[in-house]
Amino acid sequence: MNYQSKEYRQYHRKWSMKWRAKHREKLNKKSREYYAQNKEKKRAYSRAWYKKNSKKVCIRAKKYRKKLGKKYTTHFRIWMRAWRAKHPEKIKEYHKKYYDSHYNKILKMNRKYKNGVGHNKVKLWSIDYNYRRRANISKNECSITTKDLRTITLTFKICPYCQIRKATTFEHIIPLLPRNISMPRGQHIKENIIRVCSSCNFSKQDKDPIKWCKEKGYPVPEIVIERLKIMKTMGVT
Numbered sequence: 001m002n003y004q005s006k007e008y009r010q011y012h013r014k015w016s017m018k019w020r021a022k023h024r025e026k027l028n029k030k031s032r033e034y035y036a037q038n039k040e041k042k043r044a045y046s047r048a049w050y051k052k053n054s055k056k057v058c059i060r061a062k063k064y065r066k067k068l069g070k071k072y073t074t075h076f077r078i079w080m081r082a083w084r085a086k087h088p089e090k091i092k093e094y095h096k097k098y099y100d101s102h103y104n105k106i107l108k109m110n111r112k113y114k115n116g117v118g119h120n121k122v123k124l125w126s127i128d129y130n131y132r133r134r135a136n137i138s139k140n141e142c143s144i145t146t147k148d149l150r151t152i153t154l155t156f157k158i159c160p161y162c163q164i165r166k167a168t169t170f171e172h173i174i175p176l177l178p179r180n181i182s183m184p185r186g187q188h189i190k191e192n193i194i195r196v197c198s199s200c201n202f203s204k205q206d207k208d209p210i211k212w213c214k215e216k217g218y219p220v221p222e223i224v225i226e227r228l229k230i231m232k233t234m235g236v237t
């Protein structure tokens with residue numbers, strides 16, 4: 001028999017595959033035993049191999065991911081979520097390590113976000129938070145959103161009180177915390193908020209809007225009268 005012939009090689013391959021399938025458990029057990037005995041040797045070998053062929057592995061993995069497409073991402077996400085739920089301490093430790101080693105970078109990025117793209121977002125959010133704190137309500141009790149605040153800023157361009165300066169600050173028509181106890185307490189709702197200039201806002205503070213307008217000699221703005229009527233029908237004041 002010619003052991004180098006193609007037919008023989010094919011025959012041998014088939015036979016060996018059959019044999020392996022028959023003795024799968026035995027083989028698995030053996031390989032497991034071998035791995036347990038030579039753990040470090042095997043690990044070192046695989047590590048060295050990975051170091052040598054890391055680029056190859058990367059390319060192959062990328063191809064595999066591309067081939068599976070969405071299936072892979074959903075599968076990976078599920079797996080990752082399960083792993084995270086299982087090892088919360090590890091994740092905490094990892095975050096801590098990352099924060100310590102990238103502290104300056106994180107600080108820089110936060111500053112950039114605050115001054116750049118997220119500037120208005122952060123500002124509005126912090127303003128809203130402050131108002132909620134003063135009104136003593138939580139986010140869940142609050143009907144106003146940062147989106148509402150943004151629309152208010154876009155609708156008011158000139159201060160309705162003095163009608164000269166630019167409207168740059170939020171104003172609660174009925175103040176949130178009036179010093180005068182007999183006056184009703186204003187609420188942090190859409191109907192109670194307008195935009196005015198900073199000097200009018202500073203001057204008015206927590207006074208009654210109509211009284212303050214008379215004091216200043218300004219005509220009471222139509223918007224204020226309208227809003228007061230609306231709030232009265234709502235039963236807020």
Ligand SMILES: [Zn+2]
Nearest residue numbers: 159162197200
């Ligand atoms: Zn003004």
